Amino acid sequence: MARRDEYYNKAKQQGYRSRSAYKLQQLDETADLFTDRSTVIDLGAAPGGWLQVAAERAPEGRVVGVDRQRIEAIDGVETRRGDLTDEDVRADLKADIGEADVVLSDMAPNMSGEYDLDHARSVHLARQALDVAREVLTPGGDLAVKVFDGRDLDGLEADIEEAFEYVRTVRPDASRDESSELYLVGKGRMTAPIEVGDELTVEITATGEEGDGIAKIEEYTVFVADAEEGDRVQVRIADVKPRFGFAERVD
Incomplete structure (x- = not known):
């Protein structure tokens, strides 16, 4: 059985809305994203597979999903409908939630079939998630964001590293073999007003x-x-x- 079918069928059997739920499970097992009480923001959250996993792994926390599309209700999850490029949407999110422990993004561009363009668009989406993380993450909070491999990856990783204690690159087993997707995980949001050597x-x-x-x-x-x-x-x-x-x- 192809791995694609394995995770697709598992998602159907276990009630997850997308096969990508297993990617988040594997990211958490690799990078230790959640605690029972985590406040989690999932960007581009529709249809809700990642929200389901986050709600399971932070059962005493707060899980909020944001997307331009409507997200069908999930027990224990809050949803917001809005475009992250809209500053008012981001300001309202910050005002409502305050500080978050984890920011997630599994956002991907509409595929054009032109690899360099798709890669550049994925980096753009990842940078939007990084901007949100800079605004809402508590000191020590984590960011996990999807991006397609390519020439702009090093620059994105360097920018994430500036904002976090360190960065990990993770390729979940649940990703398709032919996919160029990977996840950058920023661990430990840094907000210190000083640097080593000062x-x-x-x-x-x-x-x-x-x-x-x-x-x-x-x-x-x-x-x-x-x-x-x-x-x-x-x-x-x-x-x-x-x-x-x-x-x-x-x-």
Whole structure:
């Protein structure tokens, strides 16, 4: 039996609206996207196969699907009808949901049969998803986006990497053998106002559990070795994580 038929038939038997549901299952198993309480936004979500999987894997969270097409109701899922290129649609999404833990996009262009054009259009859609992720993801949140392989892939991956702790490339087994599709997974949304190597002067306002001094830079927490509450010290940033960083004294 061809793999295409295997996943198509499984989707029918198990009640999923599309065979792509198995791609998201495999992405989660590879990249650890969901927790029970995740807030998830699925872009271009019709007909809803990914929404079904997200609702299963974040049963105590919030799952929201957005598409220009109408999405038939799914238990435990909210849907929005709108075009992501419309700034008002994106602003309303942000205002309603606040911060999300995961942004998903399985969007694909209408196929023209001209590979370079289809690839470029897929990159454009992926960049739309990245723009949404930059606006709504909580620090440490994840992005998973589909794109067709091609010459613009490296540039897209570099742009995602700038916004996240790291990027993974995943090709789910459920993708068709002949398909050039792959998924870029940005792990750990970075919103830190500092970068590794920065040197600055900070005030130590508290002491952490391990004895390090704690400084705040625009509400971002930095742990400073060999510093005590009340110190004002010059530091060099040694490591940056989504929610906190580490620094060494240089004074």
